[in-house]
Amino acid sequence: MKTVLRGGIAGVALCAAFAVQADEEANLVVNEEIEITVRTDAPEHLENLSTIYSGWVFRSSETQALQMDDFENPGMIFVDDAIEAWNTVEGSAGESCASCHGAPEEMAGVRAVYPKWNEDAGEVRTIATQVNGCRTERMGAEEWKYDGGDMLNMEALLASVSRGMTIDVAIDGPAQSTWEKGRDIYYTRFGQLDLSCANCHEDNYGNNIRADHLSQGQINGFPTYRLKNAKLNGVQSRFRGCIRDTRAETYSVGAEEMIALELYVASRGNGLSVEGPAVRN
Amino acid sequence: MKRLVGAGVAIAIATVGFAEGVTPDDVAYSEYGEVEMSLSGQDGDPVAGQEIMVARGKGNCIACHQVTALDEYPFHGEVGPSLDGIGEYRSAAELRGIVANAKMTFEGTIMPAFYRTSGFIRPGDAFTGEAAKGELAPLLTAQEIEDVVAYLQTLKD
Numbered sequence: 433m434k435t436v437l438r439g440g441i442a443g444v445a446l447c448a449a450f451a452v453q454a455d456e457e458a459n460l461v462v463n464e465e466i467e468i469t470v471r472t473d474a475p476e477h478l479e480n481l482s483t484i485y486s487g488w489v490f491r492s493s494e495t496q497a498l499q500m501d502d503f504e505n506p507g508m509i510f511v512d513d514a515i516e517a518w519n520t521v522e523g524s525a526g527e528s529c530a531s532c533h534g535a536p537e538e539m540a541g542v543r544a545v546y547p548k549w550n551e552d553a554g555e556v557r558t559i560a561t562q563v564n565g566c567r568t569e570r571m572g573a574e575e576w577k578y579d580g581g582d583m584l585n586m587e588a589l590l591a592s593v594s595r596g597m598t599i600d601v602a603i604d605g606p607a608q609s610t611w612e613k614g615r616d617i618y619y620t621r622f623g624q625l626d627l628s629c630a631n632c633h634e635d636n637y638g639n640n641i642r643a644d645h646l647s648q649g650q651i652n653g654f655p656t657y658r659l660k661n662a663k664l665n666g667v668q669s670r671f672r673g674c675i676r677d678t679r680a681e682t683y684s685v686g687a688e689e690m691i692a693l694e695l696y697v698a699s700r701g702n703g704l705s706v707e708g709p710a711v712r713n
Numbered sequence: 714m715k716r717l718v719g720a721g722v723a724i725a726i727a728t729v730g731f732a733e734g735v736t737p738d739d740v741a742y743s744e745y746g747e748v749e750m751s752l753s754g755q756d757g758d759p760v761a762g763q764e765i766m767v768a769r770g771k772g773n774c775i776a777c778h779q780v781t782a783l784d785e786y787p788f789h790g791e792v793g794p795s796l797d798g799i800g801e802y803r804s805a806a807e808l809r810g811i812v813a814n815a816k817m818t819f820e821g822t823i824m825p826a827f828y829r830t831s832g833f834i835r836p837g838d839a840f841t842g843e844a845a846k847g848e849l850a851p852l853l854t855a856q857e858i859e860d861v862v863a864y865l866q867t868l869k870d
Contacts, residue, residue, distance in 0.1 A: 681835040682837070
């Protein structure tokens with residue numbers, strides 16, 4: 433609003449102007465009830481940062497406000513859709529999610545520890561690959577498309593019931609080699625612009641790049657409702673967007689490299705709270 | 714062999730003043746990253762250079778650098794240093810080297826190389842996310858680099 437009064441500039445520029453007015457000191461409490469940790473000490477494995485920040489602190493106060501009340505948060509509409517899917521029987525086994533798991537609230541805490549090593553599968557699984565594992569192996573249902581609408585809705589539901597819980601992704605034991613692979617990808621300079629994740633989100637967070645205010649690239653708020661495209665966005669699709677913007681050949685969502693990167697980036701947020709579905713630019 | 718041919722061309726330009734230009738792989742950087750010869754063999758045009766500085770599809774230099782003389786164009790970045798007065802303290806050869814491939818001057822810098830076409834990891838086909846098809850084009854042409862260098866030289870206190 434302030435920007436309109438001051439500049440009287442066009443709508444396109446206005447959106448961008450909001451991006452540069454962050455209230456970095458603000459605290460986040462959702463529904464006057466759920467306290468979200470948006471800044472805290474960096475986890476020990478992170479050598480180059482002392483404090484970690486949720487992407488929420490880098491957004492304008494208008495965008496920040498949208499996440500403080502579920503009636504204002506456009507991402508919560510998709511959570512409602514997912515509750516319906518949760519209770520719907522699908523597939524040859526005649527089961528719904530609820531048949532085994534009960535109410536969605538029973539899943540509180542799950543989002544905080546994913547991606548996670550799955551002993552039976554012998555691999556690190558994201559929430560999405562785990563949901564598809566349930567669908568195909570237990571329900572006898574079709575897989576959902578990775579980062580497709582059904583999957584993102586369900587991820588938003590699973591995130592929403594864990595809001596305020598502390599991200600605590602395991603990086604050792606059987607997950608360690610995947611985590612190390614993800615770390616290598618994080619620090620690799622990709623594409624013709626020759627940029628790594630770290631170049632922008634570790635070395636330059638808080639700085640503006642044209643009208644964009646660079647965050648630490650934390651993923652505790654995913655899936656995220658972006659004002660830019662007015663829908664839920666999956667974290668690996670967001671990674672793809674970033675890698676594409678380095679003029680590089682990206683990896684596909686669901687690819688081994690993406691899962692490794694998601695595990696590593698999630699672990700950079702150990703200590704922040706689950707926030708999804710968050711609202712961002 | 715290519716490099717020798719390139720050098721030969723450079724000598725020809727130097728002696729005859731004939732415009733030929735140099736390909737990205739054949740640019741001769743000094744030990745400190747300077748490039749003495751015009752990449753296109755022509756002088757740069759500072760007016761065209763200013764356009765490239767602010768255009769998002771071209772140099773978009775102000776995405777990362779603040780330039781007071783370009784204040785009328787909104788949203789200057791903070792990733793790189795301000796370019797105010799850079800024409801005072803950097804020579805044309807230094808500026809050309811930095812714009813062409815800043816890593817030859819500042820090891821490990823975040824700044825992309827605007828006149829380089831090889832040595833990348835998973836190079837893409839522009840901003841499509843697909844693999845590059847065939848040889849890459851440099852981010853700016855030789856003449857566009859010269860134009861930017863000419864503009865930067867006008868930035869004096």
